[in-house]
Amino acid sequence: MPFRNLEGDSGFVVPADPLARFDELLTALDAGRGWMQDKAAIRLAAITLLVTPGDAKRIAASTRTASAVLGERLGWFSGVDESVRLVIAAHLVKADDHPEAFVDELERVRGMFRADKLRRGGVYEVLAVLVLRRLFGKIEPEHVERFHEIYDAMKAHHWWLTGPEDFPACAMLAARPEEPAAIGTGTDAIYRALHEQAGLSRGDPLQTAAHILYLGGLEAPVIVERFSGLLAAFRAAGAKIGTGEYDEVAILSFVALPAASIVATVRELEAGLRARLKWLSERDALSLGASLAFVRLAGASGELGTLADAKLLLDMQTIVTARQTASIAAISATT
Structure with missing residues (x-):
């Protein structure tokens, strides 16, 4: 790959x-x-x-x-x-990049976003530019146009789910060789297979998992079978896997090892994290354990760097969403 x-x-x-x-x-x-x-x-x-x-x-x-x-x-x-x-x-x-240079590029690319009539995305625009800069170096108008076309292709399949929060994923997918329409169709095929074959609930977490899985370039039935096997192995080992953990399972689906070996590594690292960080929640321990396992298993083989970046950017996106939700709840409580 x-x-x-x-x-x-x-x-x-x-x-x-x-x-x-x-x-x-x-x-x-x-x-x-x-x-x-x-x-x-x-x-x-x-x-x-x-x-x-x-x-x-x-x-x-x-x-x-x-x-x-x-x-x-x-x-x-x-x-x-x-x-x-x-x-x-x-x-x-x-990335050995400089914050001043990044912000200069952010301002320049935001101008291109507006010229291309892309909707405003707030912090998600910032994350998208970070991704595009990592992938392409200097971001050109054709990169922005392709990013916008991928967003529109996703919107055509899931207009009620797709929004600015999907900008970072669209940016990651901009490096794929397929045409934007094919990317939209391909991610939708994985989304549907995850729901229909694996029995997973529809919604934003499932769409995020589909975006990650598409990065591998495998056919939907193949990658969904891999995902389902890993999900079953986690649950058999006693891990609580809900919608919030779909992205962890998606990332680990690309590690070329038996599901049982992957799960054992994650659980081992989870235990080590909980021993060192007593306050760590079960959900956070799983997420961090999955990230550390990914580095140990996939990083050591010299592969899958792009997917590692995708996972971290999606985690960053989770922080943004969580803080926005908390702010809305705080405002609602005072009205």
């Missing part, structure tokens, strides 16, 4: 012990945590930087500096709060 090779990039080093490296980065990042910054952002930043070589304290300092620059340039009205900025900053440090 044509994914970016982690081992082939001298800027990435797969750690011998992903859990220990995560703990080291988490400690360094947490030392500078602001009072408005939630712990989920720290965890995701640490996961993002897992394959970045160097001293953990230096990496954490670079990430904090990049986050501060983003805060100055983006401002309060961008929809990008301190927690989301930190994870974006971690992506920039991982």
